[in-house]
Amino acid sequence: MKRTLTLTLMITTLLAALPASAKKPPIGDVAPDFTLRSDGKYNLRLSEQKGYIVVIGFWASWCRSCPVQLKALDGLGEKYRDKGVKVWGVTLDQEFDAARHYVEKHDLRFTTLHDSSVQVSERYNFDDLPTTLVVDRDGKLRLMSEGFNPGDEAKLDQFLQTLVNE
């Protein structure tokens, strides 16, 4: 009786976990498309960036662990600027002005986009901030990493180097 109950519980847990994991876009598939307002003159659409490697960092001004990621992305953006790599910082702040203010204060040079309705982050179904995505030249999702530790910058650098050389 006890064994049957355990088995049932395990199956239920697995079934409950399946849809959540199935929602995340698979690595290697075409990255879900989106169009967002940017701090530049025009809105930006991901599917129009084919031919470029796009590094997307999701962040918010209230997120405590985001500064490490933002600093790393800023450095990598400058390093790979002439190698066909674009860095986008997608802010989940409700007010775009708050994010703009943060970017100016911290001298961040990458393009900032505003996911005001959180529709993009829902589409990618990540749970943590910051989250970093890498989309290759063909528009395929190559990396999705939730959280950002100090050592992750070197890993991301190495990953970008590999993508640039492809």
Add this chain to the structure above:
Amino acid sequence: MKPVIRWFNDSLPRLALGAALLLTLAAPVQAEDDILGLEDTSDLEYIEIDEIMAEDENAPRPAIPEKEKAQAAAEASPEEEEFVDLDAILYGAEGAESGTADAATAAPKDRKTMQQDMQSLKEKVLQVNRDLFVLEEDLLYPSSTQVNVFVSFDALPYFQLDGVTLKINDRPISNHLYTERELKAMNRGAVQRLFTGNLPTGEHELVAIVTGIGPEGRDYKRAVSIEFEKTSGTKYIELKIEGDNLRQQPTFRLKQWE
């Protein structure tokens, strides 16, 4: 005389043995010559070659295995090698040359045919895709309930379109942000189909909220609405964004097409 006779008697068997040996050695040569009935060996050789030559011309050639042929060719004198080379040229090499020539002409032909096949296949795929699209539209949006909203845009120096939000009966149905590429296309006269959906017959209200950057770089937001009656046919509505050059202001208008 007696010692001479004794020596003769003693040596007689030896002499007899020597004579017998001599006779034995001479006997085969004489016997061979007797059998053939020939006296000159040079004549023998000459006759034999002629006969062999005559026989060879008349007799059918025996099939020589390839291995032996190759061996013979390898061991052949320079004169014979020339003949072997001629054969190779006449049969082997010429055949090979013609084969390569055929292959050279066949390869581009094959490539051309393959390209034509690929092209026709692509066209067929496009046609199937088109048919499927029409079929899908017919199924998802039957003409009796279909509503389409289009956006057209005049290039204006004092207005940059940012986005359009559509609402039907206070319900959001579409929210579109324009990119640089889309704006360039629309500035060249493209008409964008922004929404296709279903509505029951009867009275409805469509609201379009347009955002952008207006004169002097200021944020611009305007809403226009239209009340329309959905009949049994497909409904087409156009959002026209034009410019009022006198006032230097953009104008927005919703227009029904029958």
